[in-house]
Amino acid sequence: MTMDARATAVPADQNLTRSEERQVVLASTLGTVFEWYDFFIYGSLAVFMSSVLFPPDNPTAAVLASLGALAAGFVIRPIGAVVFGRIGDLVGRKYTFLITIVMMGGGTALIGFLPTYASVGHAAWISLVMLRLIQGLAVGGEYGGAVIYVAEHSRPDRRGLLTGWIQITSSVGLALSIAVIIGTQSVMSEADFKAWGWRAPFIISIAMLAFSIYVRAKLHESPVFTRLKAERRLSRSPVRDTFARWSSLRLVLIALFGVTAGMGSTYFTGQFYVMIFMQQIARIDLQTSYTLMAIGLVIGAPAFVFFGWLSDRVGRKWLMMTGLVLSALCYRPMFSSLLEAANPQLVAATRSAPVTVHADTTSEACRFGLAAALLSSHGDHGKPCVQAKKLLIGSGINFSYAAPVDGQAVAMTVNGKTIAGYDAAAYRKALSEAGYPAKADPAKVSSAYIVFLLVVMTVIVAMVYGPVGSFLVEVFPANIRYTALSFPYHIGAGIFGGFLPFFATYLSLAVGDVFAGLWYPVVICTVVAVIGSIMLPNRPQIETDH
Template sequence: MGAIANQSNYEAEPATLTRREERQVVVASTVGTLFEWYDFFIYGSLAVFMSQVLFPPDNPTVSLLAALGALAVGFIIRPIGAVLFGYLGDKLGRKITFLTTVVMMGGATLLIGCLPTYETAGHLSWILLLTLRVIQGLAVGGEYGGAVIYVAEHCEPKRRGLLTGWIQITSSAGLILSLVVILITQASMSAEDFRHWGWRLPFILSIVMLAISIYVRAKLNESPVFTRMKQQKRLSRNPVKETFGQWRSLRLVLIALVGATAGMGSTYFTGQFYVMIFLQQAVQISQATVYQLLIIGFVIGAPTFVLFGWLSDRIGRKWLMMAGLFASALGYHAMFGALLSAGNPALAEAMKTTPVSIHADASGGSCDFGLQAALVSAHSDHKKVCVQAKKFLVSKGINFEYAAPLPGQPIAMSVGGVTVNGFDAKAYGEALAQAGYPSKADPARIDRVSIVAILILMTAVVAMIYGPVAAYLVELFPPRIRYTALSFPYHIGAGIFGGLVPFVATYLSQASGNIFGGLMYPVVVTAIVGVLGCLLLPNTRAEAVDHDPSY
């Protein structure tokens, strides 16, 4: 696959590949990465269904948050996988991580499809789920660094952004593939069958892609840069110690995190993943319609990852990424507001003309919805009538304002001149319907063209950061510790700052009583990271990736 000649000078640029050899390297790297992202996203796409069968059924809201929490666990564990496989990649080679991570991910995905339900196994069902999510997180933590480094260490500097951009596109491609498989599965059976057992099929079917990925990756040669370092005895004795124990390298890791990857993760999972939850939970569009719109929008928008990778080869990477961060911070409220207006105009109009008021003493703690309550169903916060009213309204995509308490009433709701004392879901629903609030988005009034256009715009904003970041990180770190040093800040940013977006944003929306409240998290993170990135990030150069500067 790689007709790369050995070179004794470690700063010499690798021999130029033919276009055919480039394609072989890129395809071999992206196929396995696409599969791993499919595995990782298939869980998030089916979290609503899994929350109904793998978690306690007594509180649907808490079960959904717990399912999203399990999604977050897989992301949080990724930095550990980055260190573990970064060490192996810098010590033993890039290729070994490809096979190991893909087998771990594929095996865990298959087993998730075979998990017992809460009804049959009790708490063991979600304990096993968390265990498998940990394995998936470790695998993804080792996957990304190996893939982008493998491609970058083969290609010529002036094409590094373009070719690593194909690795960046696999995350969106994996999400698209997961949605397509889910839609096909749902179309082949009744809704009841899918809810009970059909959701397992997308997990089990991944065994086909696992076999293909193993076959492709087994044929890969080792990275030419790693091969030369090994021959010239330039490998790090302990890449973890050298990365985190020496200030000159740790400093670069921290700068990459606070100046780029934390914002990258927050932007990506807001514009590519949380938007899916928002369209279903807040805009009240059916799941099938949401998936169809996402597939169209993401397919059209996906080439922008390669486009901005290519553009970074021409104009530089740093300021392109900073522009994407500020576009996210400044534009998310407007974009999500436009999604609401396009997807459910009746709801948007009702909230504008006939606002909802909750009469309660908000300052007295009766309406507090603590973070512990989002995780523990037995917590007393769930028994508060004000909390129940808040969750009911937010689950319908309805914002509200607090008003003065009514005499003798701990909670009451007013809308359209009608006041409902206490909390009664049926009475609330009737009052809201009379005031013009729809129970669901009207399919006939959904502006699909506008929604797809907004999704394409969101994808392009994400791509401004995500497209160039792989090449940027490769250029930032020296080859002897590159796998470890690159993977750690990337997976802290994507795994923790990004992976927490669905859970934290959902929690903030429910806690604040505002369907846009969850956007506070990504907006603040991207704004801070954008400022720090402008001040701290160095401008990397498209030099030979064998180059080992005195950083």
């Protein structure tokens, strides 16, 4: 008798052995490890890919365009959630998330084999964008299938614990990608890595893909789906039943605005934007920032499983709401402490020699719109005033605004010296003379304290992210669960979370404060915490097989 046949014959409420639980969890977590591994290596290696796959005449635009391909993958995730959610509710959990891992993993591996712009022209970057779109579609169906598959195999009193292993995979994927990148860079020269070595982390993923397919192919179908199919209780149109019926749509909206929007914001702030902050604002070198981040993730990652386990005992809702409130209250002071620990010379210069930008912020000459934050080709990027602000914020330097200098769209004053117009070289020279460092001094980086802050951020993220998988499974009826769960999750993670760096850039440039971008997650987490506290049930009454 095959494994699938045995699964059909076994009663759906039969408890799994610990060995069977481990197999289910392992097979389900592999895909989400893959998802975050791919996300991080792509974001980290975008600057190298851009020099090979995009036109070489404008390096800055090429980097931004390669990051735009990353954003395109986020935008399409909710569509993938609906497409694969429908398949998962009609055909089954197992086969759907077997398809998604093949598409997702195959796309990651193929990026490593893409031809260069020099050899095939525009077909190089067009192929990259197409692969990112395919991956985005697949990711839209991956998480929902994984967390549902685990939850539908779990006893109610172990559901949070076992789905918590799905949540930990984001940190595992990031840590794994850091290790692979650092390992690859260590065995070759900088020139070789820039020319071709960046492909290795993508190609290495083939081994991960092969193992993932092998493990998932051996799985049986979810017992809950098997029961629904046997009892003829499957939805004939999961998309219609999810979005055209108010009772179901109401649950989707509550899940989105009561938890997943905040989940995405707090996650991407505490696990992704913090690394951008260390590199671009605190000016820590890449190798050090990767190492510190990896250590923080490894130490803090068990918190995802812990809070999943704890939610089985005290309920999911208030753990998640507490995490959102802590995010809103603590991110700003923690990032301030992070900057001081990473680059005390920069903080000291900011206090002793504050920078002033002379410009009319209401004029078109200094306007930097939200559209410009999302589009690298937008005309606002070429304005001297905007370029001046980008140079300062990109160097981790706060500034205040003052009245414009006659005849100039922008001018900068630091340490009593005013430079009219925008002159990048003159700006950097004046800033250096005023004590602003170009990079963080490695001898003055407080590594232990930074790791401590990163661990605390991971724990706060885990309070929300650890219980959320089991919570979402319990909220939605089984016959539309794949569709209904995946959509709000990927709106929260892909849109509210994925676009955080763009909105953070916009806010920082508009205000002149490197910390202003944190208002984005602070406001979202606050609003979501209020809505969730009012609307979410602490222990959803819908059981996984009802």
